[in-house]
Amino acid sequence: xxxxxxxxxxxxxxxxxxxxxxxxxxxxxxxxxxxxxxxxxxxxxxxxxxxxxxxxxxxxxxxxxxxxxxxxxxxxxxxxxxxxxxxxxxxxxxxxxxxxxxxxxxxx
Amino acid sequence: xxxxxxxxxxxxxxxxxxxxxxxxxxxxxxxxxxxxxxxxxxxxxxxxxxxxxxxxxxxxxxxxxxxxxxxxxxxxxxxxxxxxxxxxxxxxxxxxxxxxxxxxxxxxxxxxxxxxxxxxxxxxxxxxxxxxxxxxxxx
Numbered sequence: 001x002x003x004x005x006x007x008x009x010x011x012x013x014x015x016x017x018x019x020x021x022x023x024x025x026x027x028x029x030x031x032x033x034x035x036x037x038x039x040x041x042x043x044x045x046x047x048x049x050x051x052x053x054x055x056x057x058x059x060x061x062x063x064x065x066x067x068x069x070x071x072x073x074x075x076x077x078x079x080x081x082x083x084x085x086x087x088x089x090x091x092x093x094x095x096x097x098x099x100x101x102x103x104x105x106x107x108x
Numbered sequence: 109x110x111x112x113x114x115x116x117x118x119x120x121x122x123x124x125x126x127x128x129x130x131x132x133x134x135x136x137x138x139x140x141x142x143x144x145x146x147x148x149x150x151x152x153x154x155x156x157x158x159x160x161x162x163x164x165x166x167x168x169x170x171x172x173x174x175x176x177x178x179x180x181x182x183x184x185x186x187x188x189x190x191x192x193x194x195x196x197x198x199x200x201x202x203x204x205x206x207x208x209x210x211x212x213x214x215x216x217x218x219x220x221x222x223x224x225x226x227x228x229x230x231x232x233x234x235x236x237x238x239x240x241x242x243x244x245x246x247x
Contacts, residue, residue, distance in 0.1 A: 003113075003228060017188075029115060029143035030188060058141075060226055095226050099207060101116070101214045102222035 001095040001108065002066055004059045007035070007088040008077040013055045016076045020059065023072045029058040039085050054088060060095055060108055109230045109243060110203050114194040115143060115223040116214045121192050127213035128196070131206050135247055137195040142188035145221060153219040191223060197246050203227060 008016055010032070017028060034051040041050030061069055070090055077088055098108055116124050121138070128136060148154060158179055165175035198206055207225050214222050235245040 003226065026147050027143075027145045029141050029191070029193065031139055031141045031193070058143075060224070093228055095228050096110070097207075097225075097227040099211060099225040100222075101211050101225065102216070102219055104211055104215070 001098055002061050002063055003093045003095045004057075004061060004069055005091040005093070006057045006059075006073045006077070007033070007054050008057060008073070009079070009086065009088060010053055010055045012077050012079075013057070016057065016073060019072050019076045020069070023068060025059055025061065025065070025069055027059065031056040031058070037086065037089075052086065060098055062108065066092065109233060109246065110198050110200055111228045111230045112194070112196040112198055112203065112206055112210075113226040113228065114196070114210050115141070115191050116194065116210070117216070117221070117223065118190050118192055120214045123213045124194060124210060127209040128206070131209040133196060133198060133202070133206055135197070139193045141191055141193045143191050144188050148220050150219070157218065189221065197230065197233060199243065199246060
């Protein structure tokens, strides 16, 4: 099992979740976060912003769904044709075990 | 060294905290998150939920058909519900005990929406105060 942590633009959140649901990944957890990337934030005139609001989407998946879900997020999260700085990142980490609390069943 | 990610109901936060102390784990980090689970098709799970929501509907203002329609879309929609995400660091051998405690504290009669527990490996942990790393940094 794998854990997908995708950081996307807040305005893209609904679209990403919609497409994830359509692609068969209905379950998801969403957190509002702030952060900065490689570009060290944004300078707008005299004001420097380095706590840019983003949305963190957490999804647990089976190993073989990795390419499918990353493709959905990459395609939906991108702005414009070539993409822009600040479109976000996807991190993938291993999950050893998962349990559903209501049934106590192991696995997703 | 393992990281336990537990998504639980908001109302069960204090029960979870108590269960963690009973299990011998006092330290945790918690975040308020929004989430949704697998789509539920089981009528036995949906019906009681629907009945509770129907009781809450103001029957003198809106007629029953409209409120029932609203409730159906509320339950079938891709709506996100508030939950609390606990992050707990633990030694490998403590993991089953902690997972058991969390699951016991959070199980309800509703049959769905009680949350999930994920266990992921952690490469290293460092305590900021002393700089010690590895297993010594957990607690």
